[in-house]
Amino acid sequence: MRFFVDTADVDAIRELNALGMADGVTTNPSLILKSGRDILEVTREICSIVSGPVSAEVVALQADEMIAEGRKLAKIADNIAVKVPLTWDGLKACKVLSDEGHMVNVTLCFSANQALLAAKAGATFISPFIGRLDDINLDGMELIADIRTIYDNYGFDTQILAASIRSVNHMSQAALIGADVATAPPGVIKAMANHPLTDKGLDGFLKDWAKTGQKIL
Numbered sequence: 492m493r494f495f496v497d498t499a500d501v502d503a504i505r506e507l508n509a510l511g512m513a514d515g516v517t518t519n520p521s522l523i524l525k526s527g528r529d530i531l532e533v534t535r536e537i538c539s540i541v542s543g544p545v546s547a548e549v550v551a552l553q554a555d556e557m558i559a560e561g562r563k564l565a566k567i568a569d570n571i572a573v574k575v576p577l578t579w580d581g582l583k584a585c586k587v588l589s590d591e592g593h594m595v596n597v598t599l600c601f602s603a604n605q606a607l608l609a610a611k612a613g614a615t616f617i618s619p620f621i622g623r624l625d626d627i628n629l630d631g632m633e634l635i636a637d638i639r640t641i642y643d644n645y646g647f648d649t650q651i652l653a654a655s656i657r658s659v660n661h662m663s664q665a666a667l668i669g670a671d672v673a674t675a676p677p678g679v680i681k682a683m684a685n686h687p688l689t690d691k692g693l694d695g696f697l698k699d700w701a702k703t704g705q706k707i708l
Contacts, residue, residue, distance in 0.1 A: 492666040493543070495652065495674035499526035499533050503677040504540050515543035517596070517618075517654070517674040519574070520550060531567060538568035544616075546596045548574035549584070557584035565593045572596045572615060577605045582612045589613035596652065603637040610647040616672065621665070622655035631655070632664050639669045659683045 493514035496504055499522040507513040516537050523530050534547045547567065549560040561573035561584060572594035575581040585595045589612070596616040597609040601624060609617045619638060621631030638651055650671035656662060659682050665673045 492670060493672045494680060495544070495546075495672055496680065497522070497654070497656070497674040497676050499523050499528070499537065500677065501533065501536055501540065504537060507677060507680060508541050512680055513541050513543070515545060515570075515572075515672070515674075516541055517546040517574070517652075519546075519548050519598070534564070534571070535567050538570055541570070543570060544572040544594055544596075545570055546572045546574040546598075546616075548598065549576075552578075552580065554580040554583035554587075557581065558587050561588045561593065561595075562591075570594075574598050574618075577601075577609060582608055585609065585612040585614050589615065598654070601634070603634065603641055606634075606638040606649075606651075607641055610642060610645075610649040614649045616650050616652040618652045618654040618674070620655035621653055621661055622657040624655075625657070631661075632668060635665055635668045635670055659685075 494512050495515040495517050496507055496513045497517045499518045504513055504516055526533050538545045547564040549557045551557045551560050557575055557580060564573055565571050573588050574596040575584045577597050577600050585597055589595045594615040596618055597614040598618040600606050600617050600619045606617045619634045624631035624634060635653055653665040653670040653673040656673055656675035656679055659679060662673055662675060662683060
């Protein structure tokens with residue numbers, strides 16, 4: 492499973508990219524607001540850091556305007572994936588932009604039917620929102636599993652990009668189900684390295700090492 496970093500924080504992206512943990516980046520209007528920077532400027536910098544897809548989201552609601560915004564965003568760099576919402580107009584924009592050869596990430600997916608439509612419209616990525624489904628007492632992972640089954644049944648090329656990741660458990664569960672990509676905040680990706688038994692074991696080793704009186708350097 493590939494890791495995309497869900498942030499517009501270039502320092503966090505650089506750190507994870509240096510470790511091979513940033514196969515791409517996803518941004519949205521909320522993350523751009525949090526960065527405090529111009530969308531074109533910060534997106535261009537992110538594209539220069541990572542070689543994989545960088546999702547940049549349109550903000551228009553009508554298909555023609557989405558297409559125009561998408562074309563402008565796609566000019567930022569070759570690795571831009573234009574992000575459009577899973578609405579009927581978003582699907583129209585997806586079809587046009589994907590036919591023009593642009594990567595398209597269809598976002599705010601909450602049902603298997605929506606995911607099926609996105610694949611038919613030529614989406615490069617479909618972004619089911621796990622955490623937001625969990626928030627209303629639905630199982631977001633069931634949606635990932637349903638989409639995986641449908642896409643495998645018919646050989647769709649659209650990649651499942653598990654989004655709205657809230658925890659390290661979401662990451663492992665998405666990997667077990669077979670999501671192609673998971674996008675998560677930097678803190679969640681880094682937290683995957685944590686385990687209390689690792690900390691306990693390391694503490695014991697260091698205490699025993701101190702008793703030897705030895706040094707490696």
